Amino acid sequence: MMQTVLAVTAVILSLAAAGAIIRISRGPSLLDRVLASDVLLAILGAALSIDMAVNRHLNNLMLLVALSIVGFIGSVTVARFVADRREQAHES
Amino acid sequence: MNPEASVVDNVIDTVSAVFLVVGALMSLAAAVGLLRFPDLLSRMHAATKPQVLGLFLLLAAIGLQVRTWWVWPVLLVAWIFQLLTVPVSAHMVGRAGYRTKHLHRELLSSDELDAVVQKAAQSARDESARDEASDGGRRD
Numbered sequence: 001m002m003q004t005v006l007a008v009t010a011v012i013l014s015l016a017a018a019g020a021i022i023r024i025s026r027g028p029s030l031l032d033r034v035l036a037s038d039v040l041l042a043i044l045g046a047a048l049s050i051d052m053a054v055n056r057h058l059n060n061l062m063l064l065v066a067l068s069i070v071g072f073i074g075s076v077t078v079a080r081f082v083a084d085r086r087e088q089a090h091e092s
Numbered sequence: 093m094n095p096e097a098s099v100v101d102n103v104i105d106t107v108s109a110v111f112l113v114v115g116a117l118m119s120l121a122a123a124v125g126l127l128r129f130p131d132l133l134s135r136m137h138a139a140t141k142p143q144v145l146g147l148f149l150l151l152a153a154i155g156l157q158v159r160t161w162w163v164w165p166v167l168l169v170a171w172i173f174q175l176l177t178v179p180v181s182a183h184m185v186g187r188a189g190y191r192t193k194h195l196h197r198e199l200l201s202s203d204e205l206d207a208v209v210q211k212a213a214q215s216a217r218d219e220s221a222r223d224e225a226s227d228g229g230r231r232d
Contacts, residue, residue, distance in 0.1 A: 005109045009116040019123025042142040043119045049150035053157045072177035079184035
């Protein structure tokens with residue numbers, strides 16, 4: 001049964017990653033791209049957790065936490081950067 | 093293996109399989125929302141699904157599959173960490189999106205930040221007007 005679950009979730013996550021990548025490439029603004037890359041990171045974390053659950057090991061757990069740290073720092077930094085640049089553009 | 097234990101095993105396997113598939117469907121829902129919603133704020137609404145509920149379901153499935161009690165606190169720490177960081181980054185992105193006007197204002201049902209922004213702009217205008225007046229008085 002676990003192999004079937006693995007196949008089904010692999011198909012679902014591939015479709016989801018394709019959707020997120022389409023939004024990254026098409027996204028009208030920088031913030032849309034940041035949001036979509038955050039979702040792509042969450043999909044990657046989901047794939048790691050599914051691998052851990054199906055194969056019954058815990059090797060990726062620290063990687064999962066590190067991945068969420070990277071997503072947090074990345075989106076906060078880019079949001080800050082966007083706000084600053086737009087404000088300066090208005091002032092000048 | 094006695095038959096009762098294998099029944100319990102089957103039940104746990106089924107529950108964790110359902111958790112895994114639903115957790116993966118959360119990611120698909122986020123992707124569909126990203127592609128179909130019209131502006132940044134509604135896309136942010138869709139994007140949080142795999143990060144909180146999806147991760148919770150997948151971590152619960154890991155806990156059910158590994159079947160040792162000490163993994164549960166570790167999984168809980170990973171989930172709580174995600175729960176603490178996601179609102180902060182969503183707040184920053186939403187705020188930057190509001191500032192840079194990446195939203196369809198006609199789709200908002202209420203805009204509670206607008207009053208605050210108006211008030212801040214008004215007080216800044218008053219401040220500069222007062223500075224100008226006092227400068228003019230000194231020059232005369």
